[in-house]
Amino acid sequence: QKEVEQDPGPLSVPEGAIVSLNCTYSNSAFQYFMWYRQYSRKGPELLMYTYSSGNKEDGRFTAQVDKSSKYISLFIRDSQPSDSATYLCAMNKGYSSASKIIFGSGTRLSIRP
Amino acid sequence: IAGITQAPTSQILAAGRRMTLRCTQDMRHNAMYWYRQDLGLGLRLIHYSNTAGTTGKGEVPDGYSVSRANTDDFPLTLASAVPSQTSVYFCASSKQGGTEAFFGQGTRLTVV
Numbered sequence: 001q002k003e004v005e006q007d008p009g010p011l012s013v014p015e016g017a018i019v020s021l022n023c024t025y026s027n028s029a030f031q032y033f034m035w036y037r038q039y040s041r042k043g044p045e046l047l048m049y050t051y052s053s054g055n056k057e058d059g060r061f062t063a064q065v066d067k068s069s070k071y072i073s074l075f076i077r078d079s080q081p082s083d084s085a086t087y088l089c090a091m092n093k094g095y096s097s098a099s100k101i102i103f104g105s106g107t108r109l110s111i112r113p
Numbered sequence: 114i115a116g117i118t119q120a121p122t123s124q125i126l127a128a129g130r131r132m133t134l135r136c137t138q139d140m141r142h143n144a145m146y147w148y149r150q151d152l153g154l155g156l157r158l159i160h161y162s163n164t165a166g167t168t169g170k171g172e173v174p175d176g177y178s179v180s181r182a183n184t185d186d187f188p189l190t191l192a193s194a195v196p197s198q199t200s201v202y203f204c205a206s207s208k209q210g211g212t213e214a215f216f217g218q219g220t221r222l223t224v225v
Contacts, residue, residue, distance in 0.1 A: 032213075042219070043117075043216035043218045044156070044203070045216070046213050088156065100146075100161060100171065101158075101207075106155055
């Protein structure tokens with residue numbers, strides 16, 4: 001079993017819809033949770049970074065972490081065609097020299113105009 | 114513009130040849146990473162370095178080596194390339210081990 005599971009999609013929604021992207025994980029030691037966006041033939045770029053359980057909002061993006069369920073989500077409000085990309089969740093155990101970032105396999109999202 | 118620079122952007126390589134992928138960052142980040150990205154498998158960690166002078170093995174280190182002689186550079190070497198090493202390679206860095214990582218634009222490598 002992978003440490004981080006993510007539905008690969010593809011997920012296609014109409015412009016303006018609310019998008020929900022999710023990941024589950026198995027290691028309860030993970031404390032820091034990240035979402036990256038990757039456009040085709042580009043490197044991943046950091047979107048959101050959260051610590052422990054709770055919500056974090058940044059513009060149209062909201063990240064949620066539920067450590068009790070080992071489940072994280074990224075919500076995109078008022079989705080735009082420019083949001084079409086692959087979204088990767090990532091997580092690690094914290095600030096330490098031994099901590100490595102583990103990535104989900106990514107969900108491909110397409111926003112239809 | 115501060116960030117991570119990878120070179121080359123793409124390469125076709127004959128099997129058995131030696132190849133070094135270059136990575137340079139100017140953010141004075143302590144930690145650096147090499148990932149490979151394959152369809153359906155996501156990003157897999159090859160090697161990492163938490164600080165200059167130290168390196169560690171990731172999830173898929175076989176066939177690859179790295180060095181970290183200084184803070185800025187983290188080259189990845191394929192000693193004798195094989196077709197299964199065909200992939201997109203991403204270098205990343207973070208302020209310290211375990212914090213959020215920032216990525217380069219990738220090197221698309223094809224081994225034939």
